[in-house]
Every structure is written in C-alpha cells, then in structure tokens.
Amino acid sequence: MSLVTEGRHKDDLDLSRQPNCAKGSRLMGIIYAVRLRLGCLAFFLFMAAPAVAQDDGVALVKVLEGSAFTIQGDDKQVLSVGSAIRREDVVETASGTVGLTFKDGSRISIGPNSRIEFKKFEFSSKEGKFAFFISIIRGTMLYISGIIAKLSPEAVKIETPVATVVVRGTRFLAKVEGD
Amino acid sequence: MTVRLEEAFAFCRYIVRRLLLRARLSRTIYLVVLLAATGCAARKNIFVLLPDKDGKIGVIEVHTKGGVQIIDQANQSTQVADADSKPQTPAILLKTEIVAGWGAVLRNMPLPPKTFIFYFQWDTDRLTPESKAQISAIMAEVENYPAAELLIVGHTDRAGTTRWNAGLSLRRAKTIEALFRETGLRHNLIEIESHGENNPLISTADGIREPKNRRVEVTIR
Numbered sequence: 001m002s003l004v005t006e007g008r009h010k011d012d013l014d015l016s017r018q019p020n021c022a023k024g025s026r027l028m029g030i031i032y033a034v035r036l037r038l039g040c041l042a043f044f045l046f047m048a049a050p051a052v053a054q055d056d057g058v059a060l061v062k063v064l065e066g067s068a069f070t071i072q073g074d075d076k077q078v079l080s081v082g083s084a085i086r087r088e089d090v091v092e093t094a095s096g097t098v099g100l101t102f103k104d105g106s107r108i109s110i111g112p113n114s115r116i117e118f119k120k121f122e123f124s125s126k127e128g129k130f131a132f133f134i135s136i137i138r139g140t141m142l143y144i145s146g147i148i149a150k151l152s153p154e155a156v157k158i159e160t161p162v163a164t165v166v167v168r169g170t171r172f173l174a175k176v177e178g179d
Numbered sequence: 180m181t182v183r184l185e186e187a188f189a190f191c192r193y194i195v196r197r198l199l200l201r202a203r204l205s206r207t208i209y210l211v212v213l214l215a216a217t218g219c220a221a222r223k224n225i226f227v228l229l230p231d232k233d234g235k236i237g238v239i240e241v242h243t244k245g246g247v248q249i250i251d252q253a254n255q256s257t258q259v260a261d262a263d264s265k266p267q268t269p270a271i272l273l274k275t276e277i278v279a280g281w282g283a284v285l286r287n288m289p290l291p292p293k294t295f296i297f298y299f300q301w302d303t304d305r306l307t308p309e310s311k312a313q314i315s316a317i318m319a320e321v322e323n324y325p326a327a328e329l330l331i332v333g334h335t336d337r338a339g340t341t342r343w344n345a346g347l348s349l350r351r352a353k354t355i356e357a358l359f360r361e362t363g364l365r366h367n368l369i370e371i372e373s374h375g376e377n378n379p380l381i382s383t384a385d386g387i388r389e390p391k392n393r394r395v396e397v398t399i400r
Binding site: 060062063065082109141162167171174 | 224280
C-alpha cells in the first residue's frame, strides 16, 4: 500500500515540475498514465491478497528439524510445530526438514533446500469436492496419500517444472534438482 | 531566453528518463531470457515408489510431454531428464540409495492418523462399559501426536426416525468432545460431525438395532 502511494506521490511531484514543453509533457503524460495504471493494478492485487490469507489452514506442521518458512507474496513466516499452511502458501526450507499433515490425512515431508507451492486443496465430502495439487519447484519430498486419494484419485496431482505425477497409491519419494 | 533554457532542460531530462526506462526494460528482458534458459536447462527429477507400511504396493504414473512411465513395484524409480523426453525406463533402487537421497524426509514424516471407535448404549449418549474403560488409553494416544487434531464423528443405528438419530449422533459426538476438551486441546483443533444413521458400519434394514453402529469415531492426526 505504502509503495503505491509513494509511487503516485513521486509522479505528482514530477508532473508539477513539468515545464511548458508540449512534446515533453505529452510523453510524460503517457508515461504518467501508464504508471498510474500499473499503480492501480498493484493496488487491486494488494487488495485481493487478504482474501487468500483469511482462508482456513489446509495442513499443520507436525514435525520440524531445523527451520522452514511459508511465503505468501512479501510475507515470509517462520514455521513451528502447530503452524498452519494456508491455501496458496509456498513452503521453503534451507537446511531444515518439515513434516505436514493435511485435513484429509495426506502427509508430506519436505527435505532441505526445497521449495514447494501449494496450488489447490479441496476436501469436502458433503459437496463431493476434492483437490490436492502441489508443485515441487526444487528439493526432496515424501508423499503419503490420504482420504482425497482414496475417494477421488484423479483429484491428486503433484507436478514439477518438467513432469506431473498421477498418484494411484500411496507412498512415493520425489527429488527435483534445482539451480 | 529563460523559456528556451527551461525547454532544453526538460528535453534533457526527458532523454535521460527514456534512457533509464530503456535500461530497465533491457534488464527485465535479460532476466526473462536468463530465467527461461535456466528453466529449460535440465533439472533432473527422480520419483521412487515405496511400499506401504502394510506391504501393499501402490502405483504412480509419471507424465511428461514426451510420454508416460508407470511405476508399480517396490522401490522402483524413474528419472526425468527434461520436459520433452519420456521418463526413463524404471529401475529398482537399493535401500542405501534411498536413504542417501531421502534420509531427511523419511525421518521426519508425521505419524499416520489413527481412528478409534467409542460405542454407546441403545438410544442414549452413554458409553458402553467396554468403551468407558478405553478412554484413558485413547487420551494417552493423543499425547503422542504433536499439534494433535481430532475429528469426532457421531453415528447411530437405524432404530428410530432419521431426524431423531441426527440429534442423537450429535449428542454422542458432543459427549466425546467434552472428554477431549478436558485434556486441554484448543477449540480449533477439534472438529465435530454428525452423520446420524446415514453411515452405518454394518448395513441393516431400517428400524433395526445394531450395537456396532451406535458409535463415535475419533480420528487423531
């Protein structure tokens, strides 16, 4: 928020210093308009973020060795045992390892130097809505399926930058080499 | 004269800004190209199917744009070199290779969820004597789970009306919830559901009394 207003403020100042040069000011005007539009876009993106953050947790940290983090936008949080993982969180580890249990009983553990993005999680037997979709950007992981995979195997998808794994049961390891 | 000077200044400032903008743009383009290059570079992937704890062996399918590989044997693995080639021919990994590559994740997997069943006396929310005797053992089990969460689901048999049974199964679930509350679990770590007579363990005709269906299932995770 502060970033956006700062940006606008700076542009306002620039504009007030505009000399009476027709060519310059027209171009400045265009640049200003583009900037303003970008500013608005950033503003709306910012406003949309809290709606995601308010979502229920989809998993809890149960095991932790060393340190691990969740990242959502610019927000980086240190995880501890009992921390919630929310929809669309990104989990990163450096030297640490973290073990998570999801609401449907699916479990994953994430090894050192990993980055995992939580794309989608739906677990509602009443509405028949199931989804378990994560993306391993780099690192190591152990996955053990839960109720979602039992009730709706096609709802489970685990992808990496080059491959997609379809899980028909139950327990597998993955390693994705990073940069 | 001053107007001319001002104009000249403005023009200079405009040129400098354009140049700066272009510099920023070209830096962005450079970064994008760099990202694309590293993204396309071979980032080897390995996937290994492990047997379940009970010895059962599942199946995973590894897909790329180049093809599919089906992995259905214990400790069988496939490698993916890049997005365009088919995952490599499966190979069985040695235990030592698995531990060397994935020791940390194997060591730090959370405990599997566990489900316990409490049985109730007919048409009441009073536990059977056998179930009452098991309470302390189940309570102790919760202690083994770090950041334990509970799912408590109430059920009835098919004696009585559906509506009555919906209420009865909720009362049963709440009775069990109260027991676990005493152990100090936070409110948001306990979830309650009431299924009435809709999810029997043993299916019966309507109106039949079945002790195995008069229950509350508690899953610790």
